Amino acid sequence: MYLHLKRLFEMEKVFVWYPQNLVPSSRSDLSDLYRKIGARSVSECICTEDPSLPNVLELKQIGAANVCNVKLLVKLILGFLACSSLKMEPNKRHEAVKGLLNLSFFETKDSINVSYSLSLSSGNIITKRANRMVRWEIQSSKFFTQMNWHGENAGLVKYATYFSEAISEGVLMENHDHVAPLSELIRLxxxxxxxxxxxxxxMDSIKGKERIG
Structure with missing residues (x-):
């Protein structure tokens, strides 16, 4: 959700965004500084209305292969978690991807509407609405997706972006600093x-960057 919220709210003058190309250690220091002065993270500030998921009669369960190769997706993510500066223990890495192995995929014809609201100290409320092509319901192990992106380059890139963000944010719920690089890897x-x-x-390129770093 972090990347999506950043795009929605980045034009508002109520957030301080991390500078681009900031190394993880510096980002951690900045996070500590922001907390000390009372600044909250985006996810702590914004309320999300329950998304308007399609009626169950409008859903069609589909095989995972219609969306992606889950086996290779998991392989790629495990490689990233092992080689990134996260340095996760093996059991933590496997726990992070476990939810992907039990997913049920459902096709929906309509996009998923989500509303985000931010209450300011002045009493004003900033509301943003967005349509999403995918949504991963982690608790129920369900992945809702539109499938009308086939055969169109622009639609494919857009879908790949939404898909990669949903997966990376679900896998790295407690490690937002690494969501963007994992998302870009999955998108590619x-x-x-x-x-x-x-x-x-x-995966070889990940290992190469790790050695250089």
Whole structure:
């Protein structure tokens, strides 16, 4: 949700965003500083209305293969979690991706409408509404998705962006600093149609960056 909220609210003058290309250690220091002066994170400030999920009669359960290659997706994420500065223990990494292995996928014809509101100390309320092509209901292990992006390059890129953000934010709920790089990695893998050889090359590039860093 972090990346999506940033796009929605970045034009408002009520947030202080991290500078781009900030290294994780510096970001952690900034987070501590913001907390000390009473600044809250985006997720703490914004209230989300329950999304208007489609009527159950309008849903069609589909196989995971219609959306992505879950096996290669999990392989890529595990590689990222092992090589990134997170340095997760193996059991923590497997716990992070466990939810992906039990997902049920449902196709919906309509986008999912979500409303976000922010109450300011002045009493004013800023409200933003957005349409999402995907939504991962982690508690129920359900993934709702539109499937009308096939055959259109612009639609494919848009869907890949929403998909990668939903997955990375679900996997890294407690590690927002690493959501953006994981999301970009998944988006690239999606655009490459989760080709196994391409996935291996992406994982090699992760390891190469880790050695350089």
């Amino acid at each position: 893998a999606f655009l490459l149609k989760f080709n196994e050889e391409a996935i291996d090359l992406l």
